[in-house]
Each structure stands twice: as structure tokens, then as C-alpha cells.
Amino acid sequence: MSYVIGIDLGTSAVKALLVDREGAVRGEASRAYPLFHEHTGWSEQKPDDWVEATIEALKELSEAAGINSAEIEGISFSGQMHGLVLLNSEGNPVRKAILWNDTRTTAQCREIERTLGDKLLGITRNPALEGFTLPKILWVRQYEPQAFEQSKLFLLPKDYVRYRLTGELHMDYSDAAGTLLLDVANNQWSAEVLQAFELPASFCPALVNSHELVGTLLPAVAQRSGLPVTVKVFAGGADNACGAIGSGILEEGLTLSSIGTSGVILNYENDKEADFAGKVHFFNHGKENAFYAMGVTLAAGYSLSWFKNTFAAGESFDQLLEGVGEVKPGAGGLLFTPYLVGERTPHADANIRASFIGVDGSHRRIDFARAVMEGITFSLNESVDLFRKAGKKVETIISIGGGAQNPVWLQMQADIFNATVVALENEQGPGLGAAMLAAYGSGWFASLDACADQFVKRGASYTPNAEAVETYAGLFRIYQQVYAQTKGLNDALAAYRK
Template sequence: MKYVIGIDIGTSAVKSVLVSGEGKVVCEHSEGYPLYNPKPGWSEQNPDDWAERTIVSLRRLMDKSGAKPSEVEGLSFSGQMHGLVLVDGAGKVLRPAILWNDTRTASQCRKIEQTLGSKLLDIARNRALEGFTLPKILWVQEHEPEILSQAEHFLLPKDYVRYRLTGSFAMDYSDAAGTLMLNVAGKTWSPEILQAFDLPMSLCPKLVESSEQTGTMLPDVAEAAGLLPSTKVFAGGADNACGAIGAGILGEGKTMCSIGTSGVVLSYESRKDINPQGKMHFFNHGEENAFYVMGVTLAAGHSLSWFKDTFAKNLSFDGLLEGIEEVTAGSGGLLFTPYISGERTPHPDADIRGSFIGMDSGHTLKHFARSVMEGITFSLRESIDIIRQSGKEITEVTAIGGGAQNETWLQMQADIFNAAIVKLESEQGPAMGAAMLAAYGCGWFSSLAECAEQFIRPAKTYAPNKEQVEVYSELFSVYQDVYAQTRGLNERLAAYRK
């Protein structure tokens, strides 16, 4: 028997999956770690927590599965994007990691825009948003210059963990694309961007393909993890790129919708000259010389969990959603906008806030729950429409994440997107994508697409209902009016937020 391991470095936990040569997930194990919020808007973690819990996760994965260390040929990574890790020449972490959901860098984003102007979208293909890495480096440069002066390299979360396992520094293109320092089409660090902010090129680690081997396990780490020092370690990719690989988004027209805490619509793109002008993200894929466009709803699943925790705390999610299929499309004239954490696509607006519109005394908890789900899906439809407007035909969407766990929601996506929705047989998300990169890197397959044919199997397809499509199309036009008509109100209310 032969295996590979996929490791996903998430925001709340590391997840490891052991996958066989047939693509079966034989075993999985997760280990949590803390998140720190030392000031309002700040979000930090200790990079050593990621590394130490990863090693523990690997050891427990091997113990639980009973697999022999000699049967594990390789491992690879998926990781939360954008998080800044600064290390000195000895690889020592210089300060806590600043994460993707940290919002302290608004002024640095404006500085980037003012300094680079249109060159930012021409080179990095993405707007300057608080979550990205360059604004975080500039924040350290401004507020902690003594820290930056000691830094030999900046790394992203999975890259630091991989360094701890192998002793080598590297970063793959899919994760580097989320730093605002990469020439995305040219696949090189941008001297023009770095020089504009007095950042040395040496701060950037070497760039590699996601499937490239970056080393083997350090002997002491291998022993602690229950693996052999000869275990091959591959670069891995950004969580969204790995999620795309794990969902089989490996060809023109392939599209996925992932609903977790945030929501993502991602579509494969082979053309490197595409420039969405900041309407959507444009990143390098984990597949060599491929790209993807991506739209983000900041509070997708988070909107539903917020609603449950606030208004139905004693109910489980299954209890909250029980009977929503009996509520007609449009939730009895009740409309929800999921802007409770601001919005990203198509409105990069940190100040907009959510709303329920159309409430009356006849609405029940089920109307509200369905309305929240519809509002989340309408927000994701905006990303689908932007991709379609670029000339792509989207007739099928693979659903992953929490939004793929409820049949009513899957049908709702089919009707709102007007596309067939595919649910996978075994959906492991980014961890599966990382395992597939290891399998491909080990030479098990001639391409990631061939690997996907073996590893990924559809379970069920939900076809759009013509009548529901028409209803939702009309409601969607109302949804699209809400942002403009509530923006001014939210600006006036901002002073009262505590």
C-alpha cells in the first residue's frame, strides 16, 4: 500500500489527511491552536503553534491509521493565505503572524494605491486590501522598523510550517500571488513594487511550483511525526488553489462555489492576460502555468452561524434549517444582505453592513433562515455574473464546504446560479488538494487532471428548476439595488458602532 498526506494549515486548526493511491481518505486528524486579538481589528497567531500542532497531527494520524512510515511517499500543504511571518537568518520568528483577517492596515493600503496607481492592477492584478501581505509588511515597516530590519525573509503560514519540517525556505506561486508583490502573469517577484517601498528583493523567498519537491523531513521532526526522513515534501499551495484542485477545477470553464466562514466562487483560467481590474481576484493556480479568477463574500457561512447564535442559540444547524424547503423562494418577501463583516465582491467596502428588508409580522424563524441562505447565495451570484460577463460559459458548478451539506441549499444554488450544482462523494477541500499535489509530485500521475479523475468522484447533481430560476432572477435584481440604497445610511450609522 502507498499513501500521501495532505496538510491544511487553517485559521483555527491544522487538518491532516492520509490518502491512498486510489484516492480514498483512509484517516484524518485535526489539532487546534489559539487565535489572538490583542487590539480591536488585530488578528494574530504564533507560527510555532502551527508547526508544533502539525507535527502532533501527523503523529496521531499515523498512530490512528496504522500505516507504516515506509508506505508514506510524500506530503504537501495547503495554507491560509496572506498571513505575514517574519523570520531572521536563523529561521527564528520575529513577531506573531499577522493574519488574513487582520484589518489594521487601511492607511497602508491607501499608501500602496497612491504610490503605484494603475501599476498595481497591471502587475499584481489585485486591489490593495487589508487582508493582503504587502500592507502588513508596510505596517511593520512603519510601526516596528527594528523588527523589519532583522528580517531575512517573509513567509506565509504553510511556508513557515514547511520550513520547520524541512529546513528550507520557499514559496509557491499560488500563495505568492496573494502578497501584492508578485508579477502574477510573469511569475516573478516585482522589482518595481518592492523598490517603491524600499523593500529588498532578498526579503522574498525563492519561488517554486506547487508540485515541486522542496526537501525531505528533518530527522528529528520525522521521528516526532512518525514518518521517515526520506519522506518527500512538496511546496503546496494557497488554500483556495488547493480547494480548487481538490474539487477538480482543472480545466477551462470549471467553476466551484465554496461556502465556509467566507464564501468563494472560483473559476479556472488559462489566459494570463486577463485583468479583472480589481472586480475579482486574479491568482496563480496550483497547476503549473494556470490561473483562476475568484470572488469573495466575506460573511457567507458566518452570516448563518451569526444568525443561529443570535436568534436560535439553542437549536442545532439541522434544527434551524428544518422545514426551510416549505418556505417559497423569496422567503415571503424577506431579503437579507450578508454584509455583516463588510463586503469584498463586487463591492470592496469595509463599512457597508447587512440588512433584513421586507419584514412583517407573518415571517417566522424559517423565513429568516431561508432569507439568510438566499442572501448569501445572491452575493455569490454576483461573482458568477462577473465571470460570465468576461465571456465564460458557466453551466456547472462544484459545491464544497458547508453550503454543500444541505440539499435545499444545493438546489437553491442551482436555481440562483442557473447552473447544475455538483456535490462530491468525499469532499475534503484544501487538504485533498494538498494530497493530490503530493501524489502528482511523487509521479503517481502524469498530470493533476489525471489525478483528479482517480481521486474525485461526483455523488449527485442538482439541476436548475426553470420556474425557480425566473423567480430568483427577479429577486436578484432587487438584491442588487440594496447596496447602493443602504450605503449612505450605513455611513451615517458608522459613528454609532461600538
């Protein structure tokens, strides 16, 4: 039997999956590492903590019962996007990594907008947001000039881990697309952007496709991990790109709905000229010569967790949602907007906050729970609506995460999105996508699509209910008015928040 390993480098932990040729997960290992919040809005990690955790996870997999580690052929990666790792001339980090959820760079985002103007969207296809990498580079240059002076090259998180495992420096297109330094349509670092901010071309690593072979394990790493030095290491991709691969989002007409702490609607794109005017993210896919457009809801599953913790502390989600399927669509005229921590798509607004609209004395706790689920789904539908208005097909939606665990929520998604919604039998997210890149790169399959046919197992399917679709279409039009009606109030209230 042959195996590959998919490594998913997340924000709180690394998770590694051991997968066989049939696509079955034969082992899992996870290791956590700390986050550092030294100041308000800061979020950092030590790059070498990722490396140590990854090697420990690989060692656990190599020692899994019934597994011959000599039969592990390949490794690939999924990684948290946007995080900045700066290396000195000796290849060592000059400071902690600044992560995707760090918000210190608002001033640098405005600088990028002033400097590039319309060229920003024309080249990078994405607006300047605090999470992206270029604003972090500019912040370090401004506030830590000594660290910046030592910096000779930048990497993203998974690329640093792969570098420590192989000694080779690369970055794949899907992760590079989240830096604001890539010419997304033309698959190259933008000389114009680099010149505008006086950054040398040597500051950027070599670009490769996600399935490309980039090296083998260093002898010392092989010894510590228990893996053979012959294990092939493939570039890997950004977490959302790998999540799409692991869900089989590899052709036109397929869309991903992912409801975790945040929520994502991701639509496969073949057209590199697709223009969403910066209203959604547009990134290179982990599949060669493909792209994806993506909208984000900042507080998706978090909204339901907040509701449970606040109004049903000590209860399980099953207890909280008992009877939710008996509540009619619309929750008796109650609407919820999930803006607990601001919003991303289509309103990039840090000040906006959540609302319950239409509360009356007849509403019960279960009505509020239903409204929260509907509000999260309405927010995701903002992205679906943008895609359709741009002429894109949204016909089949693969649902993963918390929203795929509840049949009522799956049906709700089908009704609100007005599309067929499909759950997965073997949902493993980005880690499976990383393993698929290793399987494809190792030559197990002729294409990622063929790999998905073997590895991705579809489960139950939910089709729209015509009556519910009509009800939700009317409610969605009302939902879309709430942002504008409450923005001024929330801007005024911002001064009173702790």
C-alpha cells in the same frame, strides 16, 4: 500500499489527511493553536505553534492502526494565505505572524495605491486590501523599525512550517499571488513593486510550482513525527488553490462554490490576461500555468449561524430549516443582504451592514431563514454575474461546505446561479488538494487532472428549475440595488456602533 499526507494549515488548527493510492482517506489528525488579539483589529499567531501542531498531527498519522509509516511517500501543504512571517539572518521569526484577517493596515493600503497607481492592478492583478502581505510589511517597517531591521526574508504560514520540516526556503506561485509583490501573469517577483517600496530582491524566497519537490524531512523532524527521512516534501499551495484542486476545478467551465464561515466563488482560468479590473481576486492556481478568479462573501455561513444563534438558540440547523423547502423562491417578497461584517465582492466596504428588506406581518421565522439562505446565495451570485459579464463560462459548479449539506440549498444554488450544481461524495477541501499535489509530485499520476479523476468523487447533481430561475433573476436585480440604497445609512450609523 503507498500513502501521501495533505496538511491544511488553517487559522484555528492544522488538519492532516493520510490518503492512499485510491484517493481514500485512511487517517485524519488535527491540532489547534491559539490566536492573539492584543489590540482591536489585530490577529496574530506564533509561527512555532504551527510547527509543533503539525509535527504532533504527523505523529498521530504515522501511528495510525494498520499503517506502515515506511510506506508514506510524500507530504504537501495547503495554507492560510497572506500571513506575514519575518525571519532574521539566523532563520528565526522576529515577531509573531500577522494573519490574513488582521485589519490594522488601512493606511498602508492607501500608501500602496498612491505609490503604484494603475500599476498595482496591472502587475499584481489585485487591489490593496488589509489582508494582503505587502501592507503588513510596510506596517512593521513603520511601527516596529527594530523588528524590521532584523528582517532578512519573509515567508507565508505554510512555507514557514515546511521550512522547519525540511530546512529549505521556498514559496509557491499560488500563495505568492496573495502578497501584492508578485507579477502574477509572468510568474516572478515584481522588481518594479520591490523597488517602489525599497525592498531588496533577497527579501523574497525562491518561487516554485505547487507540485515541485523542495526537500525531505530533517532527521530530527523525522524522528519526532515517526516518519522516514525519505519522505518527499512538495511545495503545496494557498488554501483556495488547494480547495479548487481537491474539488477538481482544473479546467475551463468549472467553478467552485464554497460556503463556510465566509463564501467563495472560484472560477478556473487559462488566460493570464483575463482582466476583471480588480473587482474579483486573480491568483495563480496550484495547477501549473493556470489561474483562478475569485469573489468573496465575508459572512456566508456566518449569516445563517448568526440567525440561528439569535433567533433559534438551542436548536439544531435541521430544526431551524425544517420546512424551508416548502417556502417558495423569494420567501414571500423578503430579501436579506448578508453584510453582517461588511462585504468584499463586489463591494469592498467595511461599513456596510446587513438588511432585511420587505418584512411584513405575514412572514414567519422559516421565511426569514429562507431569505437568509437566498441572500447568501445572491451575494455569491454577484461573482458569478461578474464572471459571465467578462465572457467567462460558468456551466458546472461544484458546491462544498455548509451549502452542500442541504439539498434545498443545493437546488437553490442551481436556480440562482442558473447552472448545474454538483455535490461531492468525499469532500475534504484543501487538505485533499494538498494530498493530490503530493500524489502528483510523487509520480502516481501523469497530471493533476488524472489524479482528480481518481481522487475526486462527484455525488448528487442539481439542474436549474426554469420557473425558479426566472423568479430569482428578477429578485437578484432588486438585491443588487440594496447596497447603493443602504450605503449612506450604514455610513451614518457607523458612529453609533459599539
